Amino acid sequence: MVLIALRHDYSLYNSVGSDCRYGAGELRRVYGNCLYFISTENKSSFIKKLSLDGSIEKLTSDNGSVDCFDISSEGIIFIGLRDIKLQELYTLQNNIETQRTKFNEKIVETKTIVKPESFNFQNDGVTIEGFVLKPVNFDEKKCYPGILNIHGGPKTVYGEVFYHEMQYWANEGYFVFFCNPRGSDGRGDEFADIRGKYGNIDYDDLMKFTDKVLEKYPQIDCSRIGVTGGSYGGFMTNWIIGHTDRFKCAVSQRSISNWISKFGTTDIGYYFNVDQNLSSPWNNVEKMWFHSPLKYANQAVTPTLFIHAEEDYRCWLVEGLQMFTALKYHGVDARLCMFRGENHELSRSGKPRHRVRRLEEITKWFEKYLK
Secondary structure: OOOOOOOOOOEEOOOEOOOOOOOOOOOEEEEOOEEEEEEEEOOEEEEEEEOOOOOEEEOOOOOOEEEEEEEEOOEEEEEEEOOOOOOEEEEEEOOEEEEOOOOOHHHHHOOOOOOOEEEEEEEOOEEEEEEEEOOOOOOOOOOEEEEEEEOOOOOOEOOOOOOHHHHHHHHOOOEEEEEOOOOOOOOOHHHHOOOOOOOOHHHHHHHHHHHHHHHHOOOEEEEEEEEEEEOHHHHHHHHHHOOOOOOOEEEEEOOOOOHHHHHHHOOOHHHHHHHHHOOEOOEOHHHHHHOOHHHHHHHOOOOEEEEEEOOOOOOOHHHHHHHHHHHHHOOOOEEEEEEOOOOOOHHHHOOHHHHHHHHHHHHHHHHHHHO
């Protein structure tokens, strides 16, 4: 037996976020003495081939997301989010990618889709990539409101793929900006490791990103910017409103507000919280509280909408309820929307009527405070 040390500091599987996927399929396949697998690198996911000699070859192009695939003697077939379009079937034969279906073409042709503009910036000597969607019919002589959108995980990534809610807001006249702060996937373990640092370096990256966006796009009215995010993005939204008043309003979704309560009330709390906070309720509980947004809720002045699904066992609704109650107690405008029969996947695979209602509630909140 020969053991080969692999040098592959990228994650297995697909971490590129989107709210427009349907179903699931194969993420890895053994074929012809090689292992084929999906891997996330920077802002995209790829199919890669691992050979017996330990070499790894990237097979697909840097163009969005490969969601699942299969392989045969005729080549590779995969479902992907390419060219800021919805999912379609593609084949890879002789190193050539070909789109094979146009299931969503009629829908896409009737809509205005904004291509994200990307740029890099430095923070603490680390390069961070960010993206900006301009409002539809953008006029450089006008001023516009803006929305900072924060991904979940935190070990996921934003990429150049179709993201319905952000395209919708761009069509409603908003700048939408989003980035991959430290803690995100696709850049190796060191970049992704924010254990014991939640609300620290990631918060700094997001605030620096916001500064850079406002600097690069002077058409954004800095007095009319909002912030939103779900799961880890909800945690960060809760954290942000307790540490700055720069955002005119916020929308916190399926969030975390109290690491101590989350430990014993969620499906992953008993191990995830301990790993991510380097502490437990019986070992440095003060650290868990220090990194809990609820600790700083008395400093919040930002009007905030909270959205939770009643059957979300990943980030139970008590997390949003605690933060909502704290804001109301301190006289801050807040609203709580709970969705019956939904779980952590509400925004991605919830019932269509609930997904519509969720997006309506968020957009109305932004309209109330940003327009």
